[in-house]
Amino acid sequence: MLNDIQNHWKHDEAVRIKCLGVPTVDMKNVCIQLEDKTFGKIIHRHGGVLVLYRGRNYKPKKRPVIPLMLWRPHEPIYPRLIKTTIDGLSIEETKEMRKRGLAVPALTKLAKNGYYGSLVSMVRDAFICCELVRIDCQGLEKSDYKKIGCKLRDLVPCILVTFEKEKIVVWRGKDYKPLEDGYFLPDRELFDSPEGDLVSGEEGCGNSDGNSSEKEFDSGEE
Template sequence: MFFNTISRQNQSIFISNRRFLSSLLRSSSKLQDYGFKPPPSLPKNPNSTSQTAKPTTKNPKPPYRPPSSLDRTGQRPQRSNLPFDFRYSYTESNSSVRPIGLREPKYSPFGPGRLDRVWTGVSAPAVDPTVKSVEENVGAEDTAAEKARKERERILGEPLSLAERKILVERSQRNKTKRQVNLGRDGLTHNMLNDIHNHWKHAETVRIKCLGVPTVDMKNVCTQLEDKTGGAIINRQGGTIVLYRGRYYNPKKRPVIPLMLWRPHEPVYPRLIKTVIDGLSIEETKDMRKRGLAVPALTTLAKNGYYGNLVTMVRDAFLTEELVHIDCKGLERSDYKKIGVKLRDLVPCVLVTFDKEQIVVWRGKNYSAETQCLSNELVSLDDTGNCDSEEDLEYKLATKLLTVICLHSLRKHQHHLNKCPV
């Protein structure tokens, strides 16, 4: 009985639904009795697009093409009249040291066909290296150097007076201007010359901040800056240099400096550390390396620091010690290798090891304390960048020379007294 009542209820619901749908269809059919005609401005079927309207077709946007250094279309090779060889770095590369090999083919870092000089894998010489006659090359180099010297003297003009120099140095201070070129671990690079001339468009001086490996030999940095830019250094405080462009500098007639598009690979040079040090046996060399690493460190070099006093410190240490140990933890391996090369040439000394991020140097067998003291005093003669006038410079040089002579005579007298019997 229960199931019969449920089936009857379902049948009644189904019949009522059919009656509702039939009534809805009959009411919708009355919409056709009204004759609606759309206006001519509207399409008969609003969902369909008109056949007369033409689709707007835009020219496809060309795909993005990044600027390539290998694209040579429409570009002529640049010609520069600068009388020196183009190198990546002028302070950290020594032209007298010949590489024994190259790490890559001789691809020009200026781009193929963009420079009228030949890239030798190390530099782009100012004189064509394919010329067979040596006399022609030497004559061309001397003529270009003499012409550049006369042009530099003409642009610099008369020497600055004391008041003019003080005004220019004051304008170049950090609180006065932000015009600064940073000289880092690579030294004076080729593209840095272009940056200096760009600053000289708007100001007479530019401040150069020197940090890292090049500061071991600040004399070389100053010489290369004046030689390659044509300017004059009017002030130096430690690693901060103020470079003056000259009285008659014309930015519109600045030299053409082609930019290097990438950094060339370092060539392969001979090994710095020999297996056996000259004049010693294998056992003595091993023993010296062990003793050098056990010696207390003379100093610890900070990363990207100022190392202007390092040569003097090593020379002073050699007066009492045979081996000098310098801690270089945190520095790049290439950095402390370059520092070791500079110490070898400037002190001079013998490189013992670079193990465990340390530099160990030996003063050598033929060491003379008197010669070392005299050369150490003469090094201080190069520190004349803080003089404000020519009179101050002459006075400082005369004072230092007199001090050197007096110290040398006193040391000789003391050495003679030590030899006399009591």
């Protein structure tokens, strides 16, 4: 992808990138990584669509050398996300919480390769009135919704309860404290998203079509 961006910059000043899938949970990190590795500047962002500008003094002959990866690296070994007992709870309390979490109504249903940019805000808002939140991930790869759960744990923050039955169940914890005004401000992307993003209920969220790393290069458009 980085080489594609550099090749496109030979002919046009800007490139449009459409982001889908797990990375869109943390779009801020996606923007930081793109600017850091390409030395460009994001001049426009609308939901999962970014416009990356090469800069005024860009010289193709002095572009950074990006080695091509001709093989897929081994998957890193991470510590277990779901513990046998949740910190501060007994085994019986943990089992009861998992049973309750699978029974609560789903906050939203995630579409495969959708745009999840407002998921963090939705979970934060739901924690104001509910201590447990369940997200329906039916149809997603197991590795994908585990990565989404890991991002929620760090960004909300929250405690992961279970991934059983293609669900993500998270708990706000005993020491949960909302903002002083009692309300989490939603992400602006919740309103600016270009095409059917997160929708609560059983309608699903995001665009169910496309690939998780789709790129669009248009010379005459944004």
